[in-house]
Every structure is written in C-alpha cells, then in structure tokens.
Amino acid sequence: MKICMDLHTHTVSCGHGYSTLKENIEAADKAGLLFLGLSEHGPALSGGPNAMYFGNYKCIPRQYGTLRLLCGAEADIMDYEGRLDLEERLLEKLDYVIASMHVICVTPGSRRENTRASIKAMQNPYVKILGHPDDSRYPLDYEELVRAAKEEQAALELNNASLHPQSARQGGRENIRTLLDTCAKYGVPVLMGSDSHICYSIGHFEAALEMIREVDFPEELILNDKPERLGKFVNIDL
Numbered sequence: 001m002k003i004c005m006d007l008h009t010h011t012v013s014c015g016h017g018y019s020t021l022k023e024n025i026e027a028a029d030k031a032g033l034l035f036l037g038l039s040e041h042g043p044a045l046s047g048g049p050n051a052m053y054f055g056n057y058k059c060i061p062r063q064y065g066t067l068r069l070l071c072g073a074e075a076d077i078m079d080y081e082g083r084l085d086l087e088e089r090l091l092e093k094l095d096y097v098i099a100s101m102h103v104i105c106v107t108p109g110s111r112r113e114n115t116r117a118s119i120k121a122m123q124n125p126y127v128k129i130l131g132h133p134d135d136s137r138y139p140l141d142y143e144e145l146v147r148a149a150k151e152e153q154a155a156l157e158l159n160n161a162s163l164h165p166q167s168a169r170q171g172g173r174e175n176i177r178t179l180l181d182t183c184a185k186y187g188v189p190v191l192m193g194s195d196s197h198i199c200y201s202i203g204h205f206e207a208a209l210e211m212i213r214e215v216d217f218p219e220e221l222i223l224n225d226k227p228e229r230l231g232k233f234v235n236i237d238l
C-alpha cells in the first residue's frame, strides 16, 4: 500500500498544536505524501481560529512540488441535529470538510442522539468525512452510522491518534474494531487520518495499519492509497 494522503492535520493556529503550516508541508513531503489536508478546528473549539481564518484560505498556495495542499476544516458538531460551527458561506469556500464531535462543543448524548448528530452532519452537502467516530464518550450505533455513510457517500475516519494510549478518546481500539467490521460488511470506505498536532506525526498511520491487519480489513476500502477516489470526498476539482 502506497499511502499518499493525510487529510486530518492541525497547526499552531488551533491553539493546541505545535507546528506551523510550513513545517507540516515539509513533513508531508518528506513522508512521501501527494496530498496534505489542513483541517483546522472550527471556531467553537476554544483556542481555535476564528471564522475569518477559513475565509482567507485564498492566500495559501496549493501546490508545493509534488505535494498538493487542501485547505479545509474539522468543523465541530454542535448539537444532536448535526449543526456545525461554520456557516454555509464559509463551508462553501473550503476544499473539504471533516465533521467531528468534541466535548467542549457538544455534550455527549445517548447512543441514539450521538448517532443522529453524526448522521445529520454527514447529510450536510459540504461534509464528506466523519472524524474519529470511535470515542467511547459518544457511543454510536455503528450499523446505523455505516449504513448512513453509504447512503450519503461519506467516508468514515480511522483516526490514528485515537489509538494512542494517552488519547482522550478512550475505548478507541474496541470501537474502531466494530467500525471496521461494520464498514467491511457494508462496503463503506475508511480514510486514515493522523490527526497530527505536530509535524512529526504527519503521514504516520502505524497504529491504524496494525488494526487494519488485525481485523483483516479489505484493502480496497482504504482510501489513503487511492488518489483517484479522493475527488469524491472533497469539494473541489482535483
């Protein structure tokens, strides 16, 4: 598998990241990636960039040698209706959008409420990727979630950082196993994301790949080595 993309990365701009965009670009290039996604947290996450940040992406060049930069967001799901913390006028300017649940932004609900929030977010026409659906604080009905992802033609993220032993998202391993089994059952693709908050982890998916091997997940459902399929999960022409 020749991994060529990492669409889940953060910079110093999010307030709790430690590398600049320049450092991330250099790290992505060094890791042999062809696509790097800048997915900064939405404005509702404390310390995150304000709305203007997302409106100003026009000033960022998108091509660096063989590396293509995509400027997007990890928008925050704000309620069980799947509403996001970025308005449509900003979402439409972004190259792509991941939607995720974070405790600062939405109180964990029942399995039904969390599942509803996630599905509603995926029904947003700008959202094509659901971030870290593996957090035990937000129990999910994986059957329902995966079937909805298939319906909406969205990708579910396999978040490498969720497998870190010190991740705040506890239970990642068990939840990811269920997620992968269910995705395999319904033929729904997964996108590995490093969720890097420092340049050194960009393009590194060791823990995620180990899980993939463990559950014998079909390689044809992994998107990271298939640039020809990326166009379906972003909102721009590649």
Ligand SMILES: [Zn+2]
Pocket (backbone or CB within 6 Å): 074, 100, 102, 131, 132
């Ligand atoms: Zn997140």
Ligand SMILES: [Zn+2]
Pocket (backbone or CB within 6 Å): 008, 009, 010, 074, 195
């Ligand atoms: Zn993130």
